[in-house]
Amino acid sequence: MEAFAPGFQLGAPGACHSGIGYSRSLPSAAALNWVLKDGLGRLSRCIYTAGLASVFDTNLKRVRFSTSVMFSLSIGVELLTPVFPQYFLLLASIANIAKQISLASYLATNTAIRQSFAIADNLGEVSAKAQIQTVCFDNLGLLLAAVLNILLKNNQSLQAGLPFVIYPIFSAVDLFGIYQGLKHVHLQTLTKDRLEIILNIWIESGYVPSPAEVSKEEGVDFLWSKGKKNWPIRIGCLNPKDQIPRLSMMAMQYSSGEDYYFICMEIFHKGVKRTKQQGILLCLREGASTADIIMGLLQACYIRKALLVRRSWWESILRVGDALDSVLNEWYKVIEDSKRCAQRDLSLLYEQMLGLGWAAKNILLSTEEQARYSFVDD
Secondary structure: OOOOHHHHHHHOHHHOOOOOOHHHHHHHHHHHHHHHHHHHHHHHHHHHHHHOOOHHHHOHHHHHHHHHHHHHHHHHHHHOOOOOHHHHHHHHHHHHHHHHHHHHHHHHHHHHHHHHHOOOOOHHHHHHHHHHHHHHHHHHHHHHHHHHHHHOOOOHHHHHHHHHHHHHHHHHHHHHHHHHHHHOOOOOEEEHHHHHHHHHHHHHHOOOOOHHHHHHHHOOOOHHHOOOOOOOEEEOOOOOOOEOOHHHHHHHHOOOOOOOEEEEEEEEEEOOOOEEEEEEEEEEEOOOOHHHHHHHHHHHHHHHHHHHHOHHHHHHHHHHOOOOHHHHHHHHHHHHHHHHHHHHHHHHHHHHHHHOOOEEEEEEOOOOOOOEEOOOOO
């Protein structure tokens, strides 16, 4: 489709002139339009990469696929420039911004994706083969575009409408191929979501899953699939705008200087309707190590398992705000039991993770998940 889009842009009257006196204003108008279009694209690419740098590691597949969709849509916008020549600069700028953001995502995520295939540390060979595949398919696309143009050279109407016919078909095939390809990318780095999948399987089945198993469970991780679990676990700090249950306040008060994290409940709002949902919050202290993060998240997963056993009871307690001594005692019992289980499992869990090739020495966290609390001396 990229073979057709530039020709359509150049064919748009608004790309070069506005009608009256265009012979004198042609060079300057064309130059201004293209400089504005490219300049806005590069500026947007700079802002995007600077603002979302950590997302390329923590949500690699989602970012890669979403920006691939954006790239396909940008080609469709370019095809519209001759249809709406009076909006050439606007449409061309939007398309170029989307392309620049997609390019930034491609370059930022490409190394990690290729590294996952370099099992024998042969990253150079994998990169070379990937470039060969890219060049071959690019040439195949150019050849197909040339053949179709030659076959339809005597029928201008069909030739003009051809890109609009093949665009949705080729875009769908391209995105399907990218989606299927990402499903076979088995990343060995640990993020919060990836580690949570490992810990849930460990608790339920008693073994550490391989990167391939986690990749199958993880999927591409679309935005609308997030937050659908019961009692979702979040790493970060308490949001003062949300309702803080009394149990959470008690958890903060009883956290000691020896602990590098504390776990509490939270009530947050989600969606357009701002519906209330209960969750579990893991707050990390400054100086928390990778082992502390794994320990804290493992304990949080055990807490969730205990809460789901009596889900309706705990949800009713949070709704009415009841904090009787019996409730507090029940909460502390859940905390102590989960901590005991996490301490028991941590050593064997970590050993098995290393044995399966997981990069367990570091956990990649987003900007929000990197927030830490600290104790202030009175």
